[in-house]
Amino acid sequence: MSLVIKRMESQPTLFAARPTRLSLQQLNLGAEQNRSVSVNVWRNHALESIVSLAQPYFAFGRWQVAFNFGDYDDSLMFAGRTAADLELLWLDSSRYLANTDFAAWSEWLLTRLSVLRAASNAPIIVATWLQNAEQHQQMQALVDTLPDIYFADIGSVCAEARVELLDMRIAVATGSPVSNAAQPLLARKLACHWLPAALSPPIKALALDLDNTLHQGILGEDGIHGVALTPQHKALQESVKALQQKGIFLALVSRNVRVDVEELFAQRDDFPLKWDDFAATEVSWDDKARAIARVAQALRISPDAVLFVDDNIGELVAVTSQLPQVHAIHAHENAELTLRALEHYPALWRWKVTADDVKRNQDMKANALREALLTEVTDPEEYLRNLQVTLVFNRAPETHLARLADLCKKTNQFNLAMRRFSLSELTERYNSENSCVACVQLKDRLADSGIIAVIVAERHGDLLIIEELCISCRALGRQLEDTIVLWTIRHLPQFQTCEQVCFRVQHGPRNQPAQAWLAEHLQVAPDAVQEGLNGIPRQTLEQFTPVQSVQLIEE
Template sequence: MAFGKAPPDWRLQHTLLAGLPRGSALRALAKVPAGRKLRLRCERSMPFELVSDFVGPFMRLWDAEIAVSVSDYDPSLAGALRRGRGEEDVLLLWIDWRLHRAMAPEHAARWVIDLVAAGRGGSGNGVPVLINDWPQGGGTADVPDSWVAALGAALEEGTSNLADCHLVRLERLRKEEYPAFFDPRNDEIAHYPFSQAATVHIARHLGAQMLPALVMPRLKVVAVDLDHTLYEGVLGEDGPGGVRMGPGHQALQRRLLLLKEAGFILALCSRNERVDVERLFAQRKEFALSLADFAAVRVDWGSKPDNLLSIAAQRNLHPSAILFVDDNPAELARVAEGAPEVELVLADPSGEGTAAILSRHPGLFRLRADTSSALRAQDLQANQQRERLRAAAADPAEYLARLGMVVDLFENHAEHASRIHELSNKTNQFNLCLARFTEQEVARLLGPGNLTLSIALRDALSDSGVVAVLAFEISGRRARLVEFLMSCRALGREVETVAFSWALGRLSDLGCESLEIQAREGPRNQPALEFLHRFLPDGGREVPLARLREVAGRAVQRHPAEIRVHR
C-alpha cells in the first residue's frame, strides 16, 4: 500500500483508528488519488448515504476509494434479484429490519438469504454480498430485543452457510463503548435511527475492516518493538524490573495475543541485548505475552529493515505481509526506506492507542473464523526444527528422508472448500495463476467436470494441514490449469513437485492429452513462476500432457514422501 510511509500518514492512522473521529473531521479530509477503486451497489430500505459519505476516509488506509450506487427505497429489496453485469465488486443489502417485524425472526432471515440465492441463479455465481443485522436497545416496544437477538442468530447461521455472504454485525458494534447508538431525531427526520457516532463507527467497520478483507490479501505477521511500545521505559537503562506497564500496555499485549490466536505470526524486532530481553520476560509475570509467543525474534543491534526482511525470508513471505509497530518515527522512516513494502504503525506511548489501531487495522480482520490457525502455529514452530535438520543433513535427499513426510491428496473434497478459498485469497508467493477465487467459484471447481486437489502435508515434526491446491477444468481431451497455489510455510520440501506430478498422471487417467496453463505474473509470485519454468523452460501456454508428465516424473522419482489418495 502507498499509505503509511510518512508522519502525516501515521497521524491520520491514529485519528481514524485509535479513537472514534467526528464526522466533521472526516468531511474536512481532502480527497487524494487512490491505487484501487471498489464499486459497491447498495439495495436498501433505509438511507445509506449517511454511512457511505464517511467510508472513503477509512479506505485511504489501504490506498483505495469507493464508488457507491444506491437503489430507491424498497422494503422488498427486489433489486437484489437483478443479476450483476460486472458493474459492482460488492453488493450490500442495507435493511431496516423494523419493517419486517410482522415476520418471525427466523422467517425474516430466511427471506433475505433466499433472496441472495435467487439473485445468483442456478450457477450460484455472483459478487460478495453483505447483509446487516440489527442492534438491540432501540427502545421500541414493537421491536423487542428478544426478536432482534433471534434475528441476529438466524442471520449468522444463514450467512455462514452461503458462499461469499457476510454479516455486517451492527449489534456487535453497538456493544463497543461509544456514545449512544440510536438517535430518535434522525429517525423522525430521515427514517434513519442511528446517531452520527454510530454512523461513523459503521463506516469505519466497512471501510477499514470488511471491505479490505473482501478484496485484498491479509497481513500475516505483526512485528513489534519493545521500548516505549510493549511497555514504558528503556530496557537497557531501566532494567527488567524498571520498565513500567500501564493499562494501555496490558491492553496492547492482550490484543497481540488475540491476533496470535487468530492465526497471525507475532515477531519481535528490537535493538536490545538478547539476554536482557530473556530476563525481562522471565521476571515480569504480569506480562500477558511470553517470549515463546513470538515465532520470530530479532533482538540485536542490526538494522530493523534488514531484520524485518530476514523474518519475511525465513517464513517464505513477501515483506508486504508484515505489519511493524514502533514508537520511534525515525526508525519507521528507516524501515519505509529500507523495506518499503512493510506496513507501519506508529506506537502510542501509553499503549492504548496502539491496541485500538491493531483491533481495526486493514488486513487484520477476518470475515470468517480461521480453522487452521492452531495447525499453522505448531507448524511454524516446527519449521525451526526443520532448519536444524536441514543444516545437519549431508545433502537435500537425506534431509527429506529424515522428515518422514506423508502427502494426502484429496480429490474434489467439498469439506475443504473454506480452506481452498482461504488459501486462494491469502497466498501471494506460490500462486501461479492469481485467480483469487470467491467461495462460489470454489464450489464450482469442486463440482463435476473439474479436478481440484486439496493437498495436506504432515511429517515427523508436525501436521501442516491442507497447504496446497491444484485446480483443473476438463473439457474432453483438454485440461486447463486454473490455479496452483501453496502456503509459503510448506515450501522447501518439494511437495509442490510431488503434487504436480501426481495430478498430471490423474489427468492422463481421465483421458486428457494436453494441458493449458494460464500462469500470470504478479508483483510477488516469482517463486511459482520459477517452479513452472523448471518444467516449461521455453514457455508455452498449451503443452502435450505426456511430455510434461515425463519431465515432472523424473523430478520426483526419488522423493521419499508417502502419497495417500482420497476420492
C-alpha cells in the first residue's frame, strides 16, 4: 500500500472529534518526510507524552521533528541552549500563579522572553493556560511586544472541545497535570497548527473536486437538483468560503461538462459557494495533475502551496505521484470528516490574518482585467498609464515587519537569496546602523495589491550587499521589476557611499524568474548566474530611469 493511501485512510482516526491515545498509537504512516526541523523545549512540566502522540500527525504532514528537551526549570534560564528552528516554552502557569499575581508573573516572563529573543532568531511559542479572558488578552499583548513570538492557549483548545484540561490525580506520576483526554487534542494542535504556522510556508490555494466532495452525488448522473447539499456538505462549503474570505485562493478542478457546472452554481441558491468565489476553474475531462499545474500557473504560485481535495483516492495518488509537492486530503463520504481534516491540515491554519492576506483574492480577480487590457494595448507605457499604477516606497517599515517576514517565507519565484528571514531577523537588521529594510506597496485603479516587495541590504565597506530580495508573484508580469528593485536600492541611505551593489544568490527549485532578472543586468545567460555574490556597478543604478507612467511615492 502506498504511503499516500495510508495517509488518506488515516484521516478518520487523525481528525476524529476526539482522537484517542490508543488509535493514534496504532497508526503507522511510514517515514516519508519532506521537511526536518528541530525544536528546543523549555518547560516546567512534561511534554514527552504529547510529543509521542503528535508523531502520526507529523508523519501525515511529512515532517520529521527533533525535540531537544531541557530539564524542568521554573526559572527559565535556558541552560545549554543550542541553535534550533523553533523555541517552545511549555509552561504550567499554576506553578507561578500559586505564589504571585498575574501582573508580576507576566512582567517576569517578558524579561525571560527578552533574554531568549536576544539569544535566538528562531520563532518562539509560549504554550500555557490562563484563568480568564482578561489574562488571555494581556498575554497576547505581552508576546506582541517582541518580534516573532506567539501565544498558544492550551486552555482554549480544551474548552472548544469540551474536554477537561487538568487532572491533578496524574500530575505526580506523569510530570504534568494535563489530563489524558486533553493530550491527543494538544498533540494535534501542536503538530497541525502551532508548529507549521510558525515554521512552514503557508498553503495558498485549495484545489477542490466537485462531485461527492462539495456536494453528495454526481452532477452528470443526478442532475442539477438531484445532487444533495447535506448539512455536512453545507458546513464544508461555508468553511471553504470563510478561508476564501481570509485570502486563500479557491480553484475548482472537476471532471464534468463546464456549462453544466456553471449552470449548477447559477441555479443552486442553497450553495454557500458561488462560481465567482473560484479564482481558477479547471472543468474538463483532462488529467487532474495537468489541471492543477495550470491552476498553480494561473494563480502564480508553486504547486507546493496547493492543497488538493478529492473523494477519489485514485485521483489523489495520481496527482501526488506526478506533482509530489502538492498537498492532498481525501474527501470522505461523511463531509464532516473532510471539514475536520481541512480545519487541521498543516500550514493552512495561521496565527493571524493580515490586511494583505484579505486583499489577495480581489487582486487576483483584477489580474484577469489587467491581462485583458494588455491584449488591447501594444505600448507598455500606455498599459501602465491606463492602469494608473502607483508604487509606494517605504524605507522605515517598522509597523510592517511581520508582513515582510511573511513575504520572505512565502515567496518562491522572485526570491534571489532564499534566506527566509524571520521576523526577529528582520527586526535585528532594521535596528542595525549598517543595514536597511525597505518595502514597496503596489496599487492601481483595479485593486490595492498591498506590500509586494521586501529588500534587505547590508553595508560591508564599499559594498552594498542585498541579502534578501523578494517580490510577490502577484506583482510580476507588469514590467515593474526594475523600478521596484533599482529605484528602491538607489534611495537607500547605505547606497550613497557604496561603490558596488552585490546581490546574494542561492539557486532554488523555483526562483528562476529572479535569476533571469539579475542575469539581464549582469549581461549573462540566466544559467550563468552564480550562487553567492553577484555585483552590479553603482553607475548602473545611478543611470536607471524608472517607468515614466508609474506614480512613485516615498513614505
